[in-house]
Amino acid sequence: MRFMVIVKADQDSEAGVLPTQELLAEMGKYNEELVKAGVMLAGEGLQASSKGARVKFHGGKRTSVIDGPFSETKELVAGFWLWQVRSKEEAIEWLKRAPFGDGAEVEIRQVFEAEDFGAEFTPELREQEERLRAEVARRQ
Structure with missing residues (x-):
């Protein structure tokens, strides 16, 4: 199962306050554990909404x-991971180990897989999806 782990923005991230060297080191160590365990597929931090648009x-x-910035900070995303785990419970256990401070809010959402769409996801659509994923993988 794949899960999107969504790190919510706060006043600091929206103000463009960068993490400390200590936090960057802790997050690097945590990300290394995720990669070594085969959990982390992707992950990035996002610039403040002032640099974005809707x-x-x-x-x-x-x-x-x-154009940003957007007013509802608690509804904004500051970063994300894409994880491959066996269950939502496993994702939660990994997240409990993340080096976040007081007040941090992180959301976990399961990613749709092809089989979740049933008959509407025809063999032709599946083939197209596989072709696109292969193209993306080649470009990385």
């Missing part, structure tokens, strides 16, 4: 582009 759609057409 694109809204209606009726299949783009209706607006809104």
Whole structure:
């Protein structure tokens, strides 16, 4: 099972405050454990929303582009991991070991797999998806 581990933003991350050298070292060690265990597939921190934009759609057409920053800090994402684990419980156990301080909030969400879509995900669509994933892998 794959899980997206979503690190929520806070006032510091939205203000562009960078982590300390100590926290970077702790996170590096934690990420190394995830990689050695075969859990971590990807992970990145994100710039503050002031450097981003939102694109809204209606009726299949783009209706607006809104430049950041965005006001609801607690709803914003500061970073993420993509993990491969056996269960949500295993993801939670890994997350409990993360070097976050007081007030940090992290969300865990299971990623859809092809079989989750049932018959609507036709053999042709599956083939297209596999082809796209292979192309992405070649480019990395």
